[in-house]
Amino acid sequence: xxxxxxxxxxxxxxxxxxxxxxxxxxxxxxxxxxxxxxxxxxxxxxxxxxxxxxxxxxxxxxxxxxxxxxxxxxxxxxxxxxxxxxxxxxxxxxxxxxxxxxxxxxxxxxxxxxxxxxxxxxxxxxxxxxxxxxxxxxxxxxxxxxxxxxxxxxxxxxxxxxxxxxxxxxxxxxxxxxxxxxxxxxxxxxxxxxxxxxxxxxxxxxxxxxxxxxxxxxxxxxxxxxxxxxxxxxxxxxxxxxxxxxxxxxxxxxxxxxxxxxxxxxxxxxxxxxxxxxxxxxxxxxxxxxxxxxxxxxxxxxxxxxxxxxxxxxxxxxxxxxxxxxxxxxxxxxxxxxxxxxxxx
Ligand SMILES: Cc1cc2nc3c(=O)[nH]c(=O)nc-3n(C[C@H](O)[C@H](O)[C@H](O)COP(=O)(O)OP(=O)(O)OC[C@H]3O[C@@H](n4cnc5c(N)ncnc54)[C@H](O)[C@@H]3O)c2cc1C
Numbered sequence: 001x002x003x004x005x006x007x008x009x010x011x012x013x014x015x016x017x018x019x020x021x022x023x024x025x026x027x028x029x030x031x032x033x034x035x036x037x038x039x040x041x042x043x044x045x046x047x048x049x050x051x052x053x054x055x056x057x058x059x060x061x062x063x064x065x066x067x068x069x070x071x072x073x074x075x076x077x078x079x080x081x082x083x084x085x086x087x088x089x090x091x092x093x094x095x096x097x098x099x100x101x102x103x104x105x106x107x108x109x110x111x112x113x114x115x116x117x118x119x120x121x122x123x124x125x126x127x128x129x130x131x132x133x134x135x136x137x138x139x140x141x142x143x144x145x146x147x148x149x150x151x152x153x154x155x156x157x158x159x160x161x162x163x164x165x166x167x168x169x170x171x172x173x174x175x176x177x178x179x180x181x182x183x184x185x186x187x188x189x190x191x192x193x194x195x196x197x198x199x200x201x202x203x204x205x206x207x208x209x210x211x212x213x214x215x216x217x218x219x220x221x222x223x224x225x226x227x228x229x230x231x232x233x234x235x236x237x238x239x240x241x242x243x244x245x246x247x248x249x250x251x252x253x254x255x256x257x258x259x260x261x262x263x264x265x266x267x268x269x270x271x272x273x274x275x276x277x278x279x280x281x282x283x284x285x286x287x288x289x290x291x292x293x294x295x296x297x298x299x300x301x302x303x304x305x306x307x308x309x310x311x312x313x314x315x316x317x318x319x320x321x322x323x324x325x326x327x328x329x330x331x332x333x334x335x336x337x338x339x340x341x342x343x344x345x
Contacts, residue, residue, distance in 0.1 A: 001029045004076060005022050005088075007021075007022065007036040007038045008095055009038060017092075023158070025089045028087055035053060035054065036055070037059060038056060052163040054178065056178070058181045059183075066195040066196060068190075068193060069102055071186050071190045072102075073103040074184055074187075085147060086120070086123075086148065087126075087148040092154055093206075094263065103149055109146070110145055111149040114153040115130045115150045118150060134279075136279075155286050155287025211268045211269070212267055213240070213241045213269070214229045215241045215272040216273050217242065218245040219296070220274045221274075226242075232271070232318055236269070238267070241257070242257055242258065243258065243278075247262070261280065263284060264284045265285050266288065268289050270285050271292045275295070276301060277305060278301070282302070292308045293306040294312060295311065296313055
């Protein structure tokens with residue numbers, strides 16, 4: 001059985017959400033072929049471990065350099081036909097969800113969103129578990145489709161060791177995978193929508209795929225308060241995310257909102273400052289592997305969800321943290337953060 005997996009890039013690496021999707025894809029077809037489909041020509045070094053995918057296919061679209069959802073979907077459609085794929089999977093990021101929605105519309109196939117698990121019961125027949133209602137409900141579902149189009153819930157799947165190389169090995173070639181290129185035939189309509197620029201592009205990171213997110217809520221106090229969060233995020237190699245109170249007040253743009261009506265994040269580290277932890281916010285960050293909160297209220301709901309809680313004023317904690325990092329001269333931008341081993345550098 002052949003499975004395609006849309007692999008979004010985070011700079012010169014595969015985004016962690018896509019590594020999880022790749023792990024999911026491998027589980028669908030243990031003895032079969034997984035093709036990691038990467039938009040744009042990329043260096044061979046993509047942080048993929050040996051054998052993570054049978055094939056790494058770079059989709060080359062002349063004249064297109066940025067994100068182009070319809071063009072990407074068209075490329076997947078053509079590749080799926082060429083490879084005889086029985087499933088196409090993507091991380092349930094903004095982009096993965098949008099591309100698969102276009103693919104579903106193009107092919108008239110159903111898309112099953114936010115899957116947690118999938119079992120192939122026979123040709124064209126799948127039994128799924130997927131998240132509904134911002135992850136508060138799990139749904140058992142049956143999918144009958146010649147090609148299963150699946151997005152993978154952000155926090156559903158851990159990246160398998162076989163899929164992700166250590167950061168230290170990121171210069172390694174893409175393992176045993178065959179590296180190919182594919183140039184799809186695109187119409188004018190396919191390329192009509194394309195992103196010219198996006199926030200955070202200078203760091204090659206998006207909120208959905210960042211390894212570190214420094215979050216700010218009402219407790220930050222106003223737009224000026226985010227300078228410290230930006231500074232800390234840059235020191236940690238991450239990005240800033242915010243609560244809805246912050247976007248509703250116009251302190252920060254909506255694209256930085258984490259939550260049910262914002263972006264779902266799955267970073268290695270989420271440092272949430274001045275955020276109470278409303279259910280709608282937590283729905284967007286439950287995929288974080290390590291949650292550290294800074295809050296003046298020990299009874300804030302988010303405190304009980306945290307791996308570590310600092311009960312203090314963020315306006316004192318953040319400058320002290322920034323100063324400590326700067327004085328140590330340490331570079332944390334490539335650090336590994338994990339609560340599984342309890343390590344926090
Ligand atoms: C349909 C719907 C969808 C929603 N979608 C989202 C969503 O996607 N994302 C989202 O975030 N919310 C969403 N909300 C809103 C959500 O219910 C909360 O209102 C919101 O998350 C609260 O934001 P907050 O934590 O910043 O503010 P608050 O709840 O007011 O919390 C502020 C926190 O800051 C702490 N604090 C204050 N001062 C300091 C200080 N100096 N130092 C440290 N801590 C301090 C306080 O103790 C408090 O815990 C949604 C609501 C609805 C109804």
